[in-house]
Amino acid sequence: MANILIAGGGFGGVVAAERLSRTLGAEHQVTLVSRGRRFTFYPALVRLAFGHAAPEEITFDLREAMAERRVRFVEATIAHLDPHARRAVLTGGDISGEIKYDFLVYALGRRLATERVPGFFEHAHHLLGVGAAQKFGAAAGEFRGGHAVIGSCPGARLEVPVYETAFALARQLEGRGEQARITVISPDRPGDHPGGDELYRAVRPALERYGVRFLPAFPIAEVEAEAVRASDGREVEYDLLMLVPPFEGASALAGAGLTDEEGFVRVNDTMRVVGAERAYAAGDAAYFSGPKMGYMAVRQAEVAAENLLAEIEGREPSSHYEHDMRLVVEAGAESVYLHASLWGDGETDVSRGPFWGWAKRVHEKYWRARHG
Secondary structure, eight states: OOEEEEEOOSHHHHHHHHHHHHHSOTTSEEEEEESSSEEEOGGGHHHHHTTSSOGGGSEEEHHHHHHTTTOEEEEOEEEEEETTTTEEEEESTTOOEEEEOSEEEEOOOEEEOGGGSTTHHHHOBOOSSHHHHHHHHHHHHHOOSSEEEEEEOTTOOOOHHHHHHHHHHHHHHHHTTOOOEEEEEOSSOGGGSTTHHHHHHHHHHHHHHHTOEEEOSOOEEEEOSSEEEETTSOEEEOSEEEEEOOEEEOSTTTTSSOBOTTSOBOBOTTOBBTTOTTEEEOGGGBOOSSOOOHHHHHHHHHHHHHHHHHHHTTOOOOOOOOOEEEEEEOOGGGOEEEEEESSSSOOOEEEESHHHHHHHHHHHHHHHHHHO
């Protein structure tokens, strides 16, 4: 019998738990630990903010979903993981104490490191959560002109909701017959990180269509009540502000010697944790260059689960992860589909049109119906 711990209830954790429970016999135990009972479909949070989706349409109950799949669900915070001793310390929720395991899939995601940007907590909106998205949506609904700044901080690694928010705000203003200046701020030049140049080129026609200014190489270092300041002292004033904060890895593996300086877990292309046996990682928790996205988390979890199954069966892990980017930026008639390889020199595939916005919403419903 193998006792498998899935740490985290996001895309990576849910997919890994489902894949393992579907394949393993009843003699094995799969346990998923999540600090909350609700799974949130994060790509839909922009639509939630602008009133095009309700919270119950983009979330589901993890306890119920896991019970249907013979996965033991534990609502608790993982305070510490020791992958060498194969034990986890849980606090709050269903269990407070230590649990043992034989195999680990580490999918605790990322932490929003808002403290790295002074003034962020006091002055900036973000939409990386149901409550935060609703709060920003209310502010956007009251916005009646001036300057809206939509952007990301250094270390954010999530650009799709930045563009989608700018386009959704532009459409909202257009529908009300109102005008305002909208600026998208990026800490980097488009070609400074994997996937950045491809994504910028793909959305540039939509930026021009909606009259959205693009300001690259503006690394936000501080947020004030009416302006954001870059590390070189430049300032941009705003009347409405939404920023994606910096990301860091969760702290559960602190001191284990398995993470980089930002807390992300080092893995190889089989999704094995480098330096620990019987341990895999997937999703935002894993270190890879470029953006962090749900599609990547799903693929990484599939590879991790397949290789973990091989280990249980006494086979050598043989499934390998290919780091590529598949995304849709919803922009009405200018919606964009982009597929680009982030390893090697693969071709970039770009398509535009209203179909892709529709397809993204259909995929959201399919995912919730299949996994929720």
